[in-house]
Amino acid sequence: MSLSDTQRIEILILLVCGDKTRTQKQVCEIFNTKYPDRRVSQSTVSRIENKFREFGNVTDIPKSGRKRILDDEQKLYILLDIQDNPHKPTRQVAADNDVSKTSMLRLLKNEKYRPYKIHLVQELNDDNPDCRLEFCEIMANRCQDNPLFIKKTFFFLMKQHSYWSTENPHWTMEANTQYPEKVNVWAGILNSQITGPYFFDGTLTGARYLDLLQHFLVPELRILFPDDDNPNEIDRNIWFQQDGVAPHFSLE
Template sequence: MAHLTVTQRIEILILIGCGDKTRTQQEVCDLFNEKHPDRRISQSTVSKIESKFRETGNVVDIPKPGRPSVSEDHKQNILISMVDNPHNTSRLVALNNEISQTTVLRILRQEKYHPYKIQLVQELNEDDPDRRLHFCEIMMDLCQVNRDLHRQILFSDEATFCLNGTVNRQTCRYWSRENPHWMAETHTQHPQKLNVWAGIVDNRIVGPFFFEGTLTGERYLEFLQNDLVPALAVIFPNDNDPDIPDDTIWFQQDGAPPHYARPVRDFLDNCFPRRWIGRRGPIEWPARSPDLTPLDYFLWGYLKSKVYVNRPHNLEELQNCIIDEIHRVTPEIIHNVQEEFLHRLAYCQEVGGWQFEHLI
């Protein structure tokens, strides 16, 4: 039994069962070996663990001579408490067992337990998976025809930065020997102080562009006409029309109300005929799908992890930090982020359009 951890011995007892609901030793072996192919056990091991527990009420080995740092009963209670409630905090477990938090953490590390942070994912409505799956199938087909398409799409988005930092996930923990891929759904975005637009295309970041106040359809159209499209026409010149970008470039936007304004869609139809992705566009962007756009699954989180390191004191400092950090993102990083888009399409298809980031 020396090769088994205390947690695994407890698991064997649970598999054995009690009362009328018990398994044979062979059934316990089969179930345990299926879950732990690298720690296979025999019926003899099951028998020894069961006998030891019946005789001593414990499954731990007899302690070696010397002063133990913590009783074996405490150790077993700590592990059982984490098995029963993986959301327990080490501080609470220490209080309940009247030992130090340091001792609890040491025991958990010895038993290869790790704290996993909660992963925030977008809440989906009932019809969303079908729409997401349909979008992924369309994009995968197009990318099969044009192997460079995912680098020719200008993925775009707006984000809000505030002076007091980002979401606090410190209290969200899950103690386990394996990553449980625990997720929680997020529901809304809260209005903040500094609004930023950025895009990703062809191994580069376009922008950032900053705007104040609420973004309306009219203001968004002015931005497209006066700022974005002229910039794209310089980066990707069009031999037939110098006022619009090359006809290999696509444009993507989500379904935010300003993006859905009729004049905006008409403008995109003229600049990117049959080559834009969005709400009621030639290709429909699936609602509530930030996990499919590089801005959400990379850029905004990356920037927010960087710009608050030096704690900007005002919006001007915050804006300068955002610009500086964007300039530090290398083409190699952007290339990898764009390749990730293809992987995410495949993951989304694999789960039938549902949330998939726990698989990555």
């Protein structure tokens, strides 16, 4: 989204207010605090100031289309814009500098810039190392007893992020593990065989969990692990362990 003429004039006023002159960096900080949804970079402030000094106004001249061939000044502004905010979407960078996205991406490629992807890491608390060690010790002991593993997990959808730079910044971000939207999937690993996956339609409830047991899991176990004396029943040595979540003890 482009700046309005009023916002551009406000930037000029912030640059020179009475006898006080501010730096472009100071103007960016003040403006971005007031307009957090419409942040500007130092290159944007510089471009507005230069336009006013050259033409006496800040209004954009109507053009038939965005430039596909960039001059040296435009290249400099784009690179400064990227350096000021490497997370800024390329579409917005192109719009702010009034150039085509294709030309801007070509410039970044020629300057050896690459869109490095973020690596999400789990948020850790002070007691996490002790908890992890305790978990490893418990699981190591269980593995010696050759247990059957039936666990549950979540698959999260995360928005794609990029960091434009000439070198890999090894960018990471702590991600809360329970807040994004999720798809509920059940799968079981019994000995060397995989059962599932089974996708729940919506939030897991007692009725949907019962449907999983009656119409999916029990028939699957009858086929995979039939009882020696009664092939139509599940092997009596198989136990299905549940925890204390609400759907597991629902009265539905």
